[in-house]
Amino acid sequence: MKTTRRDIFKFAGGSALGVLFTPAPWRLITDTALWSENWPGIPRPARGEIRAKFTNCSLCTAGCAVRARCVGDQPVSLAGVRGGLCPFGVTGHHLPYHPARLRQGPVSEATAAVAEAIAKCGPDERVAVLDLRPGRTASWTARRAMAALKSGLYIAPAQSPVAVDLSKAKTVLSLGAPLVERWGTPANVFAARDGFRLIQAEPVESRTAALADLWLPIRPGSEEALALGLAGQLSTAETAQITGLTELQLASVGQTIASCRLSLVIDKNMSPAVVSLNVKLGNWGRTIGPRAEAPVPREWEKAAPVTELAAVPDRSVRVLLIDESAPGEYLPWDAIEKKLAPENPLVVVFAWSANGYGRHAKYVLPTPVYPEALDDIPSAIDSPAPCFRIAAPLVAAPAGVVNPSEFIASLAGLPPSDTLRERAAAIHQAGLGTLVTYADAKSVPVKDVKPDDFWKALNAGGCWVGQALPPANPQAGAATVRAATVRERLPRATDDLVVIATTPPAASLISPLFTKLYQESDLLLAPNCVALHPLDAARCGIAFGTHAILETPNGKWSVRVLTDSSVRPGVILAARPEMAGAQGKVVRA
């Protein structure tokens, strides 16, 4: 029998039909998909012994205790210890692998350039360190280094000299503080929340405003005026005019906080006007008091004073070292730029990511990032007692990174030392306070712990808690605020809208996992978006979702406009802090 071409095709056709009724093609499809999960390039977590390590999260000042599940030496998941951890803390171990992570930088070139620039500094020129998260042991090193340099200057954002105790408050008036979003220590706030009535005065219906017992929609920028009005430094009529509230509302709020024996007034940074109001209401020593810091070795006290950026003479800084390694407060670049010397200023930024001030710097030096970085976490604003916690590294930092405080100390010729251990020794030597170890939920007086055990416990996620300072001076931090000054700061009456910034969900870059929140939903205002009240958007001739230009005295940005009826008319809500704090307008692109 002769086999023809037709036979071959018919046999192949039968085979093709038959094979569909076997597991072969379906298994091959599944296997190929599974194989693609494991092909080269897919990161493979190491297999090994599973252990738990304890540390403290340094992504914000809350400093939550963290239990890390590690396979071998690699953390594979983070969780809170005897409490929750925020979504950013839960994904903190992704940060070393962030796409924007810096791993290499011109360290030796920058060292030589900084040394040369310091040597060439003129008599009126300064070498300055800008520390975005002051109060750390690294901050003390920078202050000591600047004290050792003839023209050294230590610049840091203003830190409130007071701390509050939310657990004692029965009524809290918040003047724009994002109390239940990102203020102080979230665990403390939520633990105390059921115990106080919250009145939120804020131009937009933020999440805190939505969760408050009463929301007072005040005019943008009128928070300080409201504090002065309640303190009696402005008349009720004038306060009502400035804030946009009725006199009846003001009288009601004033009566509520004055009649409550344990009230508390807060704003974002506990400004002098707010402290003054608290003192007037008799809250000093009850719900508010002086802020205490963990002890430091006696020899460290020869440190440069903390200078606010606004107090630095314009065009005076020849060398500026910006420590951006720990997430901290944002200062607008144009405010920093004004302080730089007019010719050839040298700006060096220490950062773990390519985003941030590095865009304006001559050198960007890579630093370790949490959970690689060894750092301590200063006490939060809602911690009446001082505390000392260490964010002990969970993974080793890559070879090319530099420690900012070591770099700065070496410039000033400070001898290399283990500053965290020295500070721990000073705390132990003082013998006050208790050591709290979260892993076993024990609290032991420091005087009963040996120095080495104290240090080991701190490195294993322990926390030293000291004693709150006695409220000796009721005027501490309550500098006099003149009503005239507040009036000057109010937004001018123009057709422009006032740009205010939302509270960012985190202080710095977060795990790329959260990109979905920005790109696939409007749960968070994305950095390239602004939100307007629908009436304002209609007045500007801009529809929802269209692209436009935001123009403010700080600059111009191409933005996507969202409309949101929870935004007060007259306000532009922005996510990027550099856009905010000014009046501006949105024009069609």
Place this chain on the structure above:
Amino acid sequence: MRGKIVFLAGLVAALGAGWAGFPYAIYTSRLEPVDFSHKIHADKAGAKCEDCHAFRDDGTFAGIPTLDKCAGCHAAAMGSTAAEKSFIDLYVTPQREPPWASYARQPENVFFSHITHVKLGNVKCESCHGALGASDKLPRYQQDRISGYSRDIWGTAGRPGMTMNDCIACHSHQARQDSCLDCHK
């Protein structure tokens, strides 16, 4: 007529190759290093699953016991079987870990908490592992040449599978909530 016969011949050949030949081609097969009997350990020694497949103090699951655990009882022969003698000669005496193959190994991108399921959810070992704990002989380990996973994760007669669909089906059946990050790293 001839054309139909040729077509049917192709159909039958493909069915035969797909059902009979393909499994031999796609899976590699090997015996476990020791001819281990769960049944003997359960019946004669009265051992329970958790005696050997224990939880550590921190709640993590130890999985297949290491040689130290086995040597605790089998430092010297306890019986007269050839399998035990071979085990002692090949592994206990030279202190060499047996290269056990795991029938239930999951992909690198997931983790499975035994303690949550066993202690909190009261899930029986047999629910996922079938009657392996009562078997007299360990089955051959078959590994997919392409995906690298054990054939057993797809389930066999009398035992459910261990794929993501099986996890989801069980959680749905038990009205348990689940989210991606519960299991995926």
